[in-house]
Amino acid sequence: MNTSSTADIAFLLLCYFLMTTTMGSQTGLSRRLPPMPDPNAKVEDQKVNRRNIIMVRINSQDRLFAGNELMDVSQLKDKIKEFLTNPTNNPNLPDKQTIDIEGYGPCEVSKGVISLQNDNGTSYHAYIAVQNELVKAIDELRDDFSYRNYGKPFIRLSEDYQDIVKEAVPSNISEAEPKDVTKNRK
DSSP states (O other): OOOTTHHHHHHHHHHHHHHHOOOOOOOOOOOOOOOOOOTTSOOOOOOOOGGGEEEEEEOTTOOEEETTEEEOHHHHHHHHHHHHHOTTOOTTSOOEEEEEETTTEEEEEEOOEEEEEEBTTOOHHHHHHHHHHHHHHHHHHHHHHHHHHHSSOGGGSOHHHHHHHHHHSOOOEEEOOOBOGGGTOO
């Protein structure tokens, strides 16, 4: 039996499947990067009060530390919400500053910053789980503000109202370069 055309048929089938198959779309974390600094601008040191920063660290064993506490990922969202809202005006939690938001008026806004740092050996799963909890905490705070002021969840607000809520509940997450966190915590 002559099989010389079998390779041609296999090649044509391969080409057909490569052209008609769709690949899965890439998904990632939606983060807006800060604008590029002006190269001629003078660099100023910005001092941030220690009480306004919460350090969130993930070590190579995927253990999570928020502040000085070892905790489970499921507890992180509530810890971050308490940190950012400072409901009891605790002097160890972030300051609040009153700012005038266009279209809303004066509003107390937290100066809290979440500093996330992971170890070089941190698993991708743990990293994404922590990222999700941080975003979930901020989303819930924005929903609370939206319900209190507009009677709807954040996602159902118009773009103008969403901008107001984003200014009232900012997402201040700072990610540090991965390093060996296990040297600091065991």
